[in-house]
Amino acid sequence: MRISARTQYALGAMLALAAADGPLHAEQIAVSQDIPRRFCDNILLQLRRAGLIQSQRGPDGGYWLARPAAEIALADVIRVTEGMEPVSRPLPKAAAPLAGIWAELRAHQDRLLGETTLADLVTH
Amino acid sequence: MRISARTQYALGAMLALAAADGPLHAEQIAVSQDIPRRFCDNILLQLRRAGLIQSQRGPDGGYWLARPAAEIALADVIRVTEGMEPVSRPLPKAAAPLAGIWAELRAHQDRLLGETTLADLVTH
DNA sequence: GCCTTTCTCTACTTTATAAGTAGGGATAAT
DNA sequence: ATTATCCCTACTTATAAAGTAGAGAAAGGC
16 A cells, blocks of 8 residues: 555645634644644645645644535545656556556545545544 | 565566576577566576476476466566565664555555466467 | 576665755744 | 845755675585
8 A cells, every 4th residue: 555654744744724713833742643743834834735624824823624524535545645746657568458547546535535535434 | 566686587577487488598588578587587486485486407308387377476577586675674763653554555456466367468 | 518598696886866964044922 | 224034956865676796505406
């Protein structure tokens, strides 16, 4: 499956925000999810730029979800942190018959991750 | 999805062997599958050690499948080249609710790759 | 026995990606 | 003004993937 630490962290942060009542500080998220402090900033920035969360600066600042948790799929988060996959190198010739298999795996994955929302995983 | 070049190459080599009548040289496999020559050796060695293929040295040497193509699943090959996944680092806390999702993805993947054999993909 | 062809093995180098860090700048509240 | 917070670019370090090198061993033909 291979899932990067960055993505795990991002999902953890999003789930933390989904479970919280109001805004959370980067500090709170980092501590509660065991994310290295500066790396957490880094990831939150990326999530904000992607439009998944919103933020406010200064004291009383913090982060919160841009949309209801029920409207944010895991795939939305993963798409951001994993980025667009690098244009596949010219595939080995015999990869051709395998293309169908990869496509099917990808399809199932997209379906599951596209249908599961943050709300589905938050235990209130 | 993330699939290494090594694994793509290994699957290509195995499919080439499955499609061939008799033994093939590393050279033939490397050329037909666009695998860097020495890297191909490297991979074939790994496949032989794993018991998926057999070999013979000297002139008239070459490689062939250790079992019928219909009895070698893609998962058998992938397991070899991807190796055992490194003991997962202490997962981020919030990863907990995600475990079920990862497990389901993995299960589907294992099923599909475990059921599809080389014979299913060779176009005679 | 010698020569050629092929696989066998260990170890190394290079390249790419992920993971994490640093240092300062901008904004909002008090 | 001061403080707490997010914002931003760029850098460093760690890890893994990709690929290479060089010598050794078996098998067959002569």
